[in-house]
Amino acid sequence: MPAIDYRELYVGGQWTHPATADTIAVHSPTTEELIGSVPRASEPDVDAAVAAARAAFDEPGGWASWHPKQRGEALEQFAAELDARGAETAARVSMQNGMPIWLAQQFETIFPPLLLRYYSDVMNSAPVEEERPGMLGGTSLVSRQPVGVVGAIVPWNVPQGISFLKVAPALAAGCTVVLKPAEQTVLDAFLMAEAAVAAGLPAGVLNVVPGGADIGAYLVSHPGIDKISFTGSTTTGRAIAETCGRLLRPVTLELGGKSAAIVLDDADLGASIESFFGATLLNNGQICWLSTRVLAPRSRYTEIVDTITDLARSLTIGDPLDPKTKIGPLVSSRQRERVEGYIAKGKLEGRLTTGGSRPPGFDQGWFVEPTVFADVDNNATISREEIFGPVLSVVPYGDESEAIAIANDSAYGLGGTVWSSDAGRATEVARKVRSGTVGVNHYVNEPVAPFGGIKDSGMGRELGPEGLHAYQVYKTIYLPPA
């Protein structure tokens, strides 16, 4: 397959020459071959992108001043152009980060246009301005205004889905965006830019600046930026929060996780095994909200460990472009080394029941077997730290209150699941889990409901109407008494 090469950047609504000749090369995690390259944005490119976004936001008659219905029509065009490129988008993501193609068709193809349409509807369904009769005489005119120019920084694990968690509500609210994709997944971002060009999105409304940590940090502190929205590791999130704190710049942070799957003593895990897979090992274990600490009751411990072990053994490992593949390669050799480091620790901290190695027969690619450790203490490194690979730790517990205490004994608080034959009982347990989101017998990022974390998992919310409000600021005009 010929490599996908881009020579220009999408800045200011058109393809522009980059300031330097630097490029980002993308390699397949499956074959290790070069699959494409794009220009690497440098500081002058970010300056140009921010200036274009600033102009599109500030100029009279610009994007921010459009009626929400008019913006909705433009976003519908954008959504239609994304739809038209859906199959190619899924394939590019799979080729770059190893996401199984059937999952890419959901997260990367269906989700982004769905979010554009959803946020157009949310924006149009409630007035942005209301009159409140005052208590001290007069009336207050309270409105929600777009926050301004948004710097959006995203990781490689779900590149399109996560980009649109930010781009869709920001654009619907009337903000303009400078998007910085991760270096590992830039080829899909250029397809997004092609869709924006074909849709005729006004100049400067969306700009794409591919680059690494340095260009991300430059964007975060850029004087032309009004808000940062970041998804990525807790370490990077902390650094960004420090900068935003100093600048008093609003910031949304979606960070790491180490969520618990609480398996109650009446659970029929076998009957919900597909959902359990989706909540624990999806995307080769590279999703922030996965329930990677499995809490199993001592009364049924052996049976539950066996069920999870059988699940891990049953998963087809292979080329992510093959629809039969359940587990593809990790994103990079560096990521595999990191995961293998945790597996080595796990062999000291728990009892390996399956996996633990590179799968036989895969001479190329960054593959790791789905791996399960049983008998793990909740204080072990593999219970406390995010591994970001197909590795589960099973922690035994006695009664329900101990399960909840173990679930809550974590630096993180992003996801989590409760498994039971009694959904009402599971919901009561879910209420007691200290986390931004918890699933009962399944886990799904539902567009209408807020998603985000507490503690080291971040702050702020995406999705739901709350995800739109993240890109709005309140403004009050005090009207005089009549």
Ligand code: NAD
């Ligand atoms: P990362 O933090 O290294 O990188 C994420 C993005 O930030 C990339 O675009 C990167 O180039 C950029 N970046 C790195 N350093 C920066 C800096 N100092 N300033 C500005 N930008 C910088 O994370 P990663 O390894 O690419 O992604 C994996 C992590 O992301 C995991 O910890 C995972 O849990 C987390 N994640 C969280 C969510 C969520 O919604 N909570 C979703 C997906 C991934």
